Amino acid sequence: MVASIAPLHSLVAGVMDGIGTPALIVQGYGSPHSYQMRPSDAAALQAADLVFWIGEPLETFLQKPLRALPRKARVVTMIDTPGLRLLPNRGGGVWEAGHSEQHTPRERNTGSAPATLDPHIWLDPTNAQHLLAVIANQLSTADPTNAARYLANGQQLETRIDDLDRELDARLARVRGIPFIVFHDAFQYFELRYRLRSVGSVFSSPERLPGAKRVQTLRAQIRELGVRCIFQEPQFESALLKTLSEGTAARVAVIDPLGVAFQPGGDAYFKMMQANTTAIVDCLTR
Numbered sequence: 001m002v003a004s005i006a007p008l009h010s011l012v013a014g015v016m017d018g019i020g021t022p023a024l025i026v027q028g029y030g031s032p033h034s035y036q037m038r039p040s041d042a043a044a045l046q047a048a049d050l051v052f053w054i055g056e057p058l059e060t061f062l063q064k065p066l067r068a069l070p071r072k073a074r075v076v077t078m079i080d081t082p083g084l085r086l087l088p089n090r091g092g093g094v095w096e097a098g099h100s101e102q103h104t105p106r107e108r109n110t111g112s113a114p115a116t117l118d119p120h121i122w123l124d125p126t127n128a129q130h131l132l133a134v135i136a137n138q139l140s141t142a143d144p145t146n147a148a149r150y151l152a153n154g155q156q157l158e159t160r161i162d163d164l165d166r167e168l169d170a171r172l173a174r175v176r177g178i179p180f181i182v183f184h185d186a187f188q189y190f191e192l193r194y195r196l197r198s199v200g201s202v203f204s205s206p207e208r209l210p211g212a213k214r215v216q217t218l219r220a221q222i223r224e225l226g227v228r229c230i231f232q233e234p235q236f237e238s239a240l241l242k243t244l245s246e247g248t249a250a251r252v253a254v255i256d257p258l259g260v261a262f263q264p265g266g267d268a269y270f271k272m273m274q275a276n277t278t279a280i281v282d283c284l285t286r
Contacts, residue, residue, distance in 0.1 A: 001016065001020065001022040001023070001048060001049070001050050001051075001052075001139070001142075002022060002023045002024075002025060002044050002045055002048040002050070002051045002052070003022050003023070003024055003025070003051075003052045003053075004024075004025045004026060004032065004051075004052065004053035004054065004058075004059050004062060005024075005025070005026045005032050005053075005054065005058070005059065005258060006024065006026065006027075006258050006259050006260060006262070006264060006268055006272075007122040007128075007257075007258060007259060007268070007269050007272060008052055008053070008054065008078065008122065008131070009022060009024040009264055009268070010259075010264070010265065010266060010267070010268035010269035010270075010272075011122070011128065011131055011132055011135055011157070011269060012052055012135050012139075013264070013265050013266045013268075014132075014153060014157045014266035014269070015132065015135045015136050015139055015150055015153045015154050015157065016139065016150070016153070017153050017266050018149060018153070019143075019146050019149055019150070022052075023044040023048070024264050025037065025041050025044070025045070025059075025062070026059070026258075027264070028260060029234060029235050029260050030235070030260075031235045031236070031258075032054075032058050032059045032061070032258075033058070033060070034061070035059070035061045036061070037061065037065065042065065045065055045066075045069060045073075046069065046070065048069075048073050049072060049073060049074065049142055050073070050074050050076065050138060050139070050142050051066065051069070051073055051074070051075045051076065052076050052078060052135065052138075053066070053075070053076070053077060053078065054077075054078050054079050054119050054121065055077045055078065055079035055080065055119060057079065057117055057118075057119040058079075058119035058120075074138070074142065076134065076135075076138050078121070078131055078134065079117065079119055079121060081121075081127075081130050081131055081133075081134050082130070083130045084121055084127050084130055085121075085124055085126065085127055085189070085192075086117050086118070086121065087117070087118045087188055087189060087192070088116055088117060088118065089116055089117065089118050089185060090118075090185050090188065090201070095199065095200055095201075118185065118186075118188055118189070120186045120187070120188075120189055120257050121189060122189075122269070123186075123187060123189040123190040123193075123257060123273075124189040124190065124192070124193045125161045125162075125164060125165040125168075125193065125273070126165070126193070127189065128161055128269065129158045129161050129162075132154045132157050132158055132161075133154065133158075135154065136150045136151050136153070136154030136155075157266075160270070164270055164273060164274070165193075167274075168194060168273060168274070168277050169194055171277050171281055172194040172196065172277060172280065172281065174281065174285065175196065175280060175281055175284040175285060176194075176195050176196060176197065177197055178197060178228050178284045178285075179197050179198075179199045179225045179226060179227045179228065180196075180197070180198055180199070180227060180228060180229040180230070180231060180280075180283075180284060181198065181199060181200050181201065181202060181218065181222065181227055181229070181230045181231070181244075181250070182198055182200075182201045182202070182230075182231045182255075183201065183202055183203060183230075183231060183232050183233045183236060183238070183241070184201050184202065184203040184233070184236075185201045186233070186257040187231075187255065187257060190276070196280070199221065199225055199227060200218060200221060202218065202230070202238070202240065202241065202244065203236075203238075209240075210240070215240070215243070215244065218244055219244055219248070222244065222245070222248045222250050223248055226249065227248070227249075227250045228249065228250060228251065228283070228284050229250060229251050229252070229253055229280075229283040229284055230244055230245055230250050230251070230252050230253075231252075231253055231254065231255045231279075231280070231283070232252055232253070232254050232255075233254065233255065233256055233257065234254055234256050234260055234261065235256075235258070235260065251283055251286065253279050253280075253282070253283035254279060255276045255279050255280060256272065256275070256276065257276075258272070259271065259272025259275070261275070262275075
């Protein structure tokens with residue numbers, strides 16, 4: 001069994017608890033937007049019977065390797081999971097004026113996800129529960145001997161995510177309405193779930209530097225809207241964030257949609273969500 005990124009790997013590992021351990025492709029501080037596979041990654045893929053990935057909008061590096069897999073391998077595209085709340089990409093720059101319209105969700109049932117969809121689906125705990133159901137069913141089909149254990153683990157994790165969701169909602173209540181800017185638009189599922197006020201992003205994509213006009217507009221909006229924090233991601237260091245915050249009341253802090261600092265495993269998803277919540281509350285209330 002193979003999972004592409006750490007949050008998805010954590011969910012798969014949790015469902016497989018007591019049975020086995022899945023392989024993880026994007027490890028450490030690698031980014032799924034620009035990851036270079038190692039020979040060991042390619043070998044793990046070739047040996048896998050079941051591969052879980054988010055889909056084409058995120059792990060572009062996996063498209064060709066997945067097409068070259070042996071026929072025995074089943075590839076599960078998680079962004080096609082029925083019942084997901086899916087959001088369109090907002091791009092870079094300031095989106096405060098169209099904030100509510102930009103957060104218009106839609107349900108997805110079948111088909112391939114277009115590149116215009118935001119692929120960071122796991123940051124909404126309700127979406128994560130839908131992913132768990134698919135993971136448990138796929139593992140049960142691939143390994144029917146352990147089907148009962150997979151399904152029981154999945155149900156336990158769904159309950160645990162319910163508890164996590166209530167905890168985060170209570171902790172984040174105190175910072176609703178306080179404006180902040182993100183490094184790139186990776187957190188809108190989290191923002192929508194907990195009714196937070198992100199007013200823009202510095203980068204339209206991690207690989208594309210913003211132009212001088214966007215930087216000037218962002219600096220003006222930081223002052224005008226009273227932006228309190230600019231959130232960086234550990235995979236992408238940028239001196240530009242310090243430039244944006246100079247001469248303003250905004251601080252720079254780190255949040256991570258992938259949870260790269262945590263040991264891979266069934267607890268990593270929960271630790272990531274709690275750590276991001278702590279970072280957001282600490283920065284916005286400091």
